[in-house]
Amino acid sequence: MSLIHGVGLDWTRNEVKTGLITWTHSIADTHKSISRPLKPFRTYLGIGQSWALFAAPDTHPNRLEVAARIDGNWEMVFRRIDPEHTLMKPQISFRRVRGIHDGVGNRPGKVYRAFCDFIAAGMFDAKPGADAVRIRMYRHHVAPPHKPPVDDVHLRHTVVVTREDLETRP
């Protein structure tokens, strides 16, 4: 703020915030209006020039894990970056599938549910003794070395699929 006051502008912090938001919204609206005639091309050709690749590294990444219930006990069968638990790794870690579980956001929908059913079906094939499969993610905090570590682990998007669920689902 001192920089802004230094050039003779007596804006408050709130004025700067709201001004920035209004300004960026109007830029986005203008861009939308200008590019509207091109929408059919973008839709049917799937082209674009949006290249925000790793614009801000994710400091709260998810770690997917899958467990199968065998004789009443949950047994880990897959966990990302865990060489001991790699069942269905080729499917779960495929780049296109990663977008479905890692990009699920805060509200998993039908696509995530279908992904869980697919994983469960594969696990049931591999583990005939299992009667349920649990898919969930651990969201943890990554701090760079210059920052104090934060013990901030959240369990997210837990879905349990039973054998019966899969057999009775239309």
Next chain:
Amino acid sequence: MIRYWIGIWDLKEHPRSLAAIRICLGLVILFDAVEVMRRGLVLSLMGVLEAGGFSSALARGAAPLWYQVFPAEPSSAWLLWAAIFASGLGFTLGFFPRVCAILFVLLSAQWNQILPMADRGIDTLVRNAMIIMAFSQCGRTLSIDAWRATGTWRGDNEAVSAWPRHLVICQLVLMYFMSGVQKFGLYWTPFGHYSALYIILQDYAIARADFSWVVRQPFYFFTQVSTAVTVLWQWSYPIVFLFFHYRLTPNRSGRFRAFALKYHLHWVWVSIGAFFHIGIALTLELGIFPWAMMALYPAFIHPTEWRWIGNKLRIGP
């Protein structure tokens, strides 16, 4: 100025660089399609929920054109996969490559509409490049079309328009530069101690292995240097245009021009890019991303430079 501008886009050259892009990009497309099948994901990724796939496209309202034409059945997903594979194969082999490129773009865009969450930035880039290739004469050499027309794989050696290769270079420069200027996260800057690559390596969803050991020195320092180099390299990428301008006007004077031409300075940016992508391939599970990017790198090689490169690698005649 106008004459110079028109001259750039009107240049003619041997089609071997365009053919190299065609073959490399085609192989990446084929590899990706084969991986989808090998991992048993055709139905999951191309099918709708009603047929056992992941896509909720039919529930979203307007169904993608593919599922307006074909029924919501597993066979439609397999048909889409087969069509994408066939267009990729035809493109790679140079069998009506322009038609195959257009077909691939349309089919891949349908796939995007069916399951947007499975469509990554690199798929958009591949479609962009394929559109350019569709308007190029990339099938004039090292192709079935060349063999059919002339009886030899080399084709007729006629010069073709160079603008598609230049446009691929423009696309790469734009992509790298925009990717750089949009890196707004503090961890890409000195304020965040250039720790972006360290944080990315700790992302369980994309890391290839456990990189928690990188926190130790000198490994952490190495990630900081790599972060700084990445940002600097991406921000400065448009300078490649200047080096190509020098190559087009070698007879003009200037010390920097002479220096850039003598030491082939554009290769510094291209080489850093290759290291960058190989580093990504070794440490992150981003699928075809590094390979599809490098498949476009033959655009940086003028057709007359292939023999020089071959000699350098001691594989040339």
